[in-house]
Amino acid sequence: MYVRTAQGAIAWAVSLVAFPYFAVPLYWVFGRNKFRGYVELRRTGDQEVNKVTQGIRQAIADHAVEPPPGLEQWYRPLVAVSGFPMTGGNHIGLLINGDQTFHSMLEAIETARSYILVQFFIVHNDRVGNAFQAALMRKAGEGVSVYLLYDEIGSRKLSKRYIKMLRDAGVAVTAFDTTRGRGNRFQINFRNHRKLLVVDGREAFVGGLNLGDEYLVQTERYGTWRDTHVAVRGPAVQGLQLSFARDWYWATATIPTLSREVPDGQGSTSLLVLASGPADELETCELFFLNAIDMARERLWISSPYFVPDEAVVRSLQLAALRGVDVRILLPVRADHILVHLSAYSYYDEMLTAGVRLFRYQPGFMHQKVVLVDNHMAAVGTANLDNRSFRLNFEITIVAPDAGFASKVAAMLETDFDHACEVRAPDYAGRPFWFKGAVRLARLMAPIQ
Numbered sequence: 001m002y003v004r005t006a007q008g009a010i011a012w013a014v015s016l017v018a019f020p021y022f023a024v025p026l027y028w029v030f031g032r033n034k035f036r037g038y039v040e041l042r043r044t045g046d047q048e049v050n051k052v053t054q055g056i057r058q059a060i061a062d063h064a065v066e067p068p069p070g071l072e073q074w075y076r077p078l079v080a081v082s083g084f085p086m087t088g089g090n091h092i093g094l095l096i097n098g099d100q101t102f103h104s105m106l107e108a109i110e111t112a113r114s115y116i117l118v119q120f121f122i123v124h125n126d127r128v129g130n131a132f133q134a135a136l137m138r139k140a141g142e143g144v145s146v147y148l149l150y151d152e153i154g155s156r157k158l159s160k161r162y163i164k165m166l167r168d169a170g171v172a173v174t175a176f177d178t179t180r181g182r183g184n185r186f187q188i189n190f191r192n193h194r195k196l197l198v199v200d201g202r203e204a205f206v207g208g209l210n211l212g213d214e215y216l217v218q219t220e221r222y223g224t225w226r227d228t229h230v231a232v233r234g235p236a237v238q239g240l241q242l243s244f245a246r247d248w249y250w251a252t253a254t255i256p257t258l259s260r261e262v263p264d265g266q267g268s269t270s271l272l273v274l275a276s277g278p279a280d281e282l283e284t285c286e287l288f289f290l291n292a293i294d295m296a297r298e299r300l301w302i303s304s305p306y307f308v309p310d311e312a313v314v315r316s317l318q319l320a321a322l323r324g325v326d327v328r329i330l331l332p333v334r335a336d337h338i339l340v341h342l343s344a345y346s347y348y349d350e351m352l353t354a355g356v357r358l359f360r361y362q363p364g365f366m367h368q369k370v371v372l373v374d375n376h377m378a379a380v381g382t383a384n385l386d387n388r389s390f391r392l393n394f395e396i397t398i399v400a401p402d403a404g405f406a407s408k409v410a411a412m413l414e415t416d417f418d419h420a421c422e423v424r425a426p427d428y429a430g431r432p433f434w435f436k437g438a439v440r441l442a443r444l445m446a447p448i449q
Contacts, residue, residue, distance in 0.1 A: 048255050052245050056238045059260035063087045063235035065270050068401050071376070074295045075272070075401060081284045082274045084242070090234030091267025092400055094380075094408050095207065098215025101229040102128060108199045108231075109135045114259060115145040117198040117244045121154035121191065121382075122210035125162045129211045133162065137169035146171040147256050149248055151192045152178075154210070174251045176394075190278050193382050193393040195229075196244055201259035204237045205229055206398055207380050208369045222334050223364030226416070228303075230380045230398055234266035239273030243396055246275075269402045276383065277394035285383050286390040288397065290316050292371050292379070299326040301372040301413050305365070307331050307344040307358075308386035308443075314347065318354035326357075329385070330416055332367070333360040340386065342442035348428040358423035361416060369397075370409060377401050378409035 015023035064085035067075030079086055095101040109116060109132075116139060123129050140146045148166060150158065152175035166173045176192040197205040207229030209215055214225045232240065241258055249255055276284035293300060293316040300320055307329060309317070321327045329351070335341030351358055371379040381397025383389040400406070428436075 049246060049249055052255055052258065053242060055260055056242050056258075057085075059262055060085065060087055060235040060238050063089055063262060068270070068376070071295075071401060074291060077291055078272060078274060078288060078399060081280070081282055081287055082239075082272060084239045084273050084275075086270055086272045086401075087235040087239070088268070088270045089266055090232060090236045090269045090271045092269050092271060092398065092402070092405055093231040094405070094412065095205070095229040095231055096412060097227060098128070098209065098225070101205070101207070101209050101227075102131070102215070104231055105197050105205050106131065106135055108197070108203050108205070109139060111203075112139050112144045112199045114200045115147070115256060116200075117147050117149075117196065117241055117248075117256065119149040119192075119194050119196040119244055119247065120211050121151045121193045121195060122212060123148075123150050123155045123158050123162075124210070124212035125157070125159050126213040128213050128216065129158075129162070132211055133166060136171050137166060140170035145256065147244075147248060148173045149176060149192075149244070149251060150174075151176050153191055154193070172252075174248075176247060176251050189392055191388075191393045192247060192277075193389070194243065194247070194275075194396045195382055196240060196396060198237060198241045198244060201237060201241055201261065202233060202263050204232045204240045206232065206240060206382070206396055208367050208382060214365075218364075222336065226361060226364050226366045226368060228368040228370055228380055228412070232271065232398060233263075234269075234271070235262045236271040236273055236398070238262065239275075240396070243273070243275040247394065269400060269405060272399040272401075274379075274381070274397045274399055275395070276397070278392055279394075283390060285395055285397075286310070286313065288379075288383075288399075289313055289371075289385065289390075292373050292377070293317060293320050295377065296320050296325045296327070296373050298374045299328075299372065300374075301326075301328045301330070301370075301410075302385060303330040303366065303368050303370040303413060303416065304385035305332050305367045305369075306337070306340045306384040306386040306388075307347065308340055308388075309347070310387060310390065313385070314350055317351065317356050321355035327355070328357045328359060328417070330359045330361060330366060330413070330420060332365050333362055333421070334365050336365060339442045342439050345428050345431075345439045346443040348423060348425070352423070352425055359417055359420035360423060361420045363419050366416070370413065372406060372409050372413060375406055375410075376403050378406040380409070 065088035136146050163173050178190045208227040209229050379397050379399045383395040389395050
């Protein structure tokens with residue numbers, strides 16, 4: 001009834017009939033493509049969530065702007081699926097790697113006077129995690145309201161002692177808890193992959209970095225992790241904190257008290273906040289990627305640690321390359337998830353034949369999620385170029401139709417490409433038969449990766 005494709009429905013039906021003892025438990029975990037509990041929360045029109053949503057909409061009404069002239073047809077669909085207007089008067093800063101990002105976030109935390117909203121997929125109990133723990137506990141001791149939301153799967157190694165210390169200091173801490181509610185016990189395949197920090201409703205940070213030492217020190221297996229975050233000030237922060245409020249409400253049935261004041265004089269950049277997830281009526285994240293690919297006329301550069309696109313994205317990338325767009329996909333050379341890494345090889349022939357260029361980043365593990373279109377649009381967020389981000393994860397992306405910001409992102413990516421090796425057809429064709437078999441098997445698992 002609810003499987004997304006006919007092939008998927010047939011596969012599940014055959015498996016459930018032929019191997020019920022094996023398939024039924026798998027279906028409980030992997031069979032859903034919609035987060036029903038979160039969908040029901042939206043549809044019931046809960047007064048608390050609606051009150052916050054309407055209040056934030058009113059607060060930014062004077063800052064809403066139309067899409068850039070000549071690009072209306074590309075941005076209006078994104079505004080429609082986001083449910084949040086594009087706003088002007090923002091400032092956005094590019095933060096490259098752990099040193100810049102963690103330093104900027106800790107500085108912002110120290111300036112907090114009212115509240116701090118913190119959300120990460122992964123929180124490690126290490127030097128970086130402890131630095132943030134100490135900063136949040138210190139601000140809570142000063143009377144600042146501090147909220148920490150983490151994903152229980154991504155942060156499964158986080159110690160109970162770490163959480164207890166935060167709670168004892170007055171920090172409100174909770175897991176997102178996708179398994180909460182009747183009928184949701186087994187839906188561990190959905191993850192809250194958002195990484196977000198909001199300070200007093202005036203400054204926010206979003207991007208690919210989790211809280212961990214791997215962004216600062218060389219690891220034996222991966223080297224130093226390469227990632228990107230952005231710092232945002234202005235009315236777009238309201239959209240980011242609304243995303244947090246909705247997630248916090250799912251986890252706790254409470255809403256943080258949020259400032260709706262939009263400080264003047266933040267900047268001149270238009271931004272769109274695109275929160276996506278398995279509770280959306282449409283497949284928001286994939287629609288964003290398809291729209292960006294279709295928008296490109298000169299260049300389309302995408303950086304993602306995982307490359308497991310579906311057929312629609314594959315065909316769109318091919319068409320973009322065939323119409324003369326400089327299409328480049330930057331991937332890591334090392335794998336942190338073996339199935340995802342293997343799956344990427346299965347797309348080599350389809351991409352290279354059409355003229356799509358693939359690159360493998362060499363110095364360390366490339367974890368950034370960045371999209372650059374021509375000279376006028378750049379996006380930074382948490383969404384990867386894979387099925388999990390398209391349909392199974394809660395993600396958040398900042399879309400900037402701004403030439404100045406796009407030029408900074410272009411310069412950053414040019415440096416990354418300088419440290420990457422381009423993929424050639426023999427890189428896969430020359431592999432042994434057993435490797436190719438493993439690649440094809442991994443691709444069969446693509447819908448749940």
